[in-house]
Amino acid sequence: MVMSLSRATRGVSLAAGLVMLAVVSGCGTGLFGSAVPAAPGDTPFVMIKVINQSSSFAVDFIIQTETTTASGTTVGGGTLRNVRSYGGDASLIVPCPVDRIGLGNLNDPNSTGYRVGVPGEADKVDVAWGQAPLVAGFSYNCGDTVLFMVVDSQTESGGVLVTTGLIGGATEVGPFSGPDTFEILEDLLRAEGLLD
């Protein structure tokens, strides 16, 4: 019994040591808090992040946003080009409110939502996203990060499948040990008179 306890104690010590090592080396940030925000949180933005996890394709993402106010409907967005495979990412940051978000023309699910091609070559295959737009208050809220993630697929058009995800802004309000980029952006835009 004495030897069993001794081994168990050594096991616990080893485990504690490895966990400490993991924390010191930065592995523990997911468990013990973030260094930087992954979503706008309490700043007045929605971040639209694309992540290309395919194994061999470069992808262009055609992001469209729509905001309806008393003065009419504003269509915005932009194209994030040549997002590389194996985890390449890029994001669009749009001010709140933004009512709908999607890939391609929000009113035409058959329009081109993304383009898939071989890295380094200009020609890409146009692919329709084919999904209903994400809607504010239902799919996401102000302060969230909306994710469009691409993975390999043998069955989908273009050889990739696009899935969506979300990082809730409520979990990303700080304080952070690193720079809060969204706060810097908010301060800058307010100083420029570009945020209400």
Added chain:
Amino acid sequence: MLPIRGDSCRPSWWATAARRSWLLLLALGLTAGCASSLNPSFLTSLGISPINSLSAQPGSIVLVLINRTAFLAEMRVRLFEEEGYQSVSRLTAGANEFFATAHDCEISQMTIEGVAVWVTTDAGGTQEEAVVGFTAALTSGLNYTCGRVIVGTVSGTAQNFEFDLRVE
């Protein structure tokens, strides 16, 4: 009394189970903790949601184009990522608006390869009215650091505009 085979010198079944549980917990803990700093494709192979990986990314560099002209404006940016792969971003903004993109901090260098202002044609479309084809090379650690905001501001008229670039 000397221990005999199967007696106290040999860890009992519960001690073995406890040790294995510790190892399992340790593996799970390290996987969950370290998952935040691993490549998403590796996470996928483990069956872990890549969303978890984002919380510990080292942050973003934000590019903002502020348009003070009465026309559409565009800032053409080329980004140099790890492994030498190039990613190109075209930024467009309407009059008196801004356009912001975020990129991960692995971007080692970026070049602003020109700025264009677009005007509406008689046919209702748009065409490039004026382009400045300069190249401004920005290097990580020298011109910007992770978490900072790089701001380009276009002002003036479509035929004679000014472009200001700064890091906040």
